[in-house]
Amino acid sequence: MQFDWLNALPFWPDQISDHAATVDTIMVAFSFVMVLFVAPVFILMAFFAVKYRRGSSADRTGRPRSLPWLEAAWALVPLVVMMFFFYQAARAYFDLHDEMENSLRIEVIGKQWMWKTQHPNGKRQINQLNVPVGVPVELNMISQDVIHSMYLPALRIKQDVLPHRYTKLRFVATETGTFHLTCAEYCGTLHSRMGGSLVVMERDAYDAWVSEARDAARPVDRGRRLFTEAGCRGCHAEDAPVEAPLLDGLYGSPVPLAGGGSVEADENYLRTAILRPNAHVVAGFEPIMPSFREQLDEEQILDLIAYIRALSDDDGGGEGERR
Numbered sequence: 001m002q003f004d005w006l007n008a009l010p011f012w013p014d015q016i017s018d019h020a021a022t023v024d025t026i027m028v029a030f031s032f033v034m035v036l037f038v039a040p041v042f043i044l045m046a047f048f049a050v051k052y053r054r055g056s057s058a059d060r061t062g063r064p065r066s067l068p069w070l071e072a073a074w075a076l077v078p079l080v081v082m083m084f085f086f087y088q089a090a091r092a093y094f095d096l097h098d099e100m101e102n103s104l105r106i107e108v109i110g111k112q113w114m115w116k117t118q119h120p121n122g123k124r125q126i127n128q129l130n131v132p133v134g135v136p137v138e139l140n141m142i143s144q145d146v147i148h149s150m151y152l153p154a155l156r157i158k159q160d161v162l163p164h165r166y167t168k169l170r171f172v173a174t175e176t177g178t179f180h181l182t183c184a185e186y187c188g189t190l191h192s193r194m195g196g197s198l199v200v201m202e203r204d205a206y207d208a209w210v211s212e213a214r215d216a217a218r219p220v221d222r223g224r225r226l227f228t229e230a231g232c233r234g235c236h237a238e239d240a241p242v243e244a245p246l247l248d249g250l251y252g253s254p255v256p257l258a259g260g261g262s263v264e265a266d267e268n269y270l271r272t273a274i275l276r277p278n279a280h281v282v283a284g285f286e287p288i289m290p291s292f293r294e295q296l297d298e299e300q301i302l303d304l305i306a307y308i309r310a311l312s313d314d315d316g317g318g319e320g321e322r323r
């Protein structure tokens with residue numbers, strides 16, 4: 001269900017995705033129904049105020065009848081109508097959170113007071129997010145300090161960006177152009193300047209633009225180097241002197257935990273494994289891994305995760321490198 005005419009209204013804000021169209025439709029339909037419910041109350045109020053004003057000759061004899069069907073109707077009809085809206089809104093929300101095939105993954109780091117974005121080949125931007133039109137995009141976001149909130153009004157999406165935990169936003173932009181990007185969480189003195197633009201480009205233009213970053217190292221390559229330099233490989237290698245799990249094939253698979261149960265190894269799992277190794281210890285291993293909380297910044301953690309994720313690709317990291 002979408003009202004296509006909304007977007008044609010001259011004053012309507014930019015609406016550049018199917019999700020945005022759905023949100024607008026629900027919002028407008030809901031407002032309309034609210035008016036239907038509220039208007040009779042005010043109209044009758046005004047009418048009765050006039051009819052029963054002091055000195056009028058209106059009939060004031062009581063009408064003590066109760067009308068059970070009427071009472072039932074005004075409880076049940078709104079209930080059914082509201083459940084319909086609840087269903088539509090919940091569906092739009094779940095659709096938004098569905099994983100998308102072959103999505104372009106962009107890392108976003110929020111900090112007081114700017115947005116840093118990074119494309120898969122290592123190209124970086126500040127306060128700007130360039131994406132190709134018609135391609136599913138997944139933002140993997142984290143904050144370096146306080147809670148921020150990524151808000152892309154033209155796409156009608158908003159998501160808190162937290163310290164210590166990755167959150168995601170997924171969208172497919174359907175129109176090219178430059179749109180607003182901003183922080184929707186009051187995050188300190190210069191919060192109001194924490195804005196920028198979302199630039200939706202034609203696919204070719206995006207490809208040409210993103211490959212301009214010749215000197216940028218890919219996160220996965222930086223991650224591989226860091227894996228050795230930070231000493232991870234000293235334990236997490238087949239010939240290492242200590243017992244530590246191999247990380248090949250780890251990403252996306254369930255990990256049995258020492259305390260029983262298991263968790264899926266997603267980005268947040270990997271992050272915790274690196275920063276707070278004792279939060280979940282892998283079954284069959286000793287909790288000897290040191291915390292790297294003090295050594296690594298957000299970008300380095302993202303690099304390591306990019307590397308560990310690549311170890312799970314079918315071709316062994318895409319670089320033919322196996323430990």
Ligand SMILES: [Cu+2]
Nearest residue numbers: 148183187194
């Ligand atoms: Cu902010």
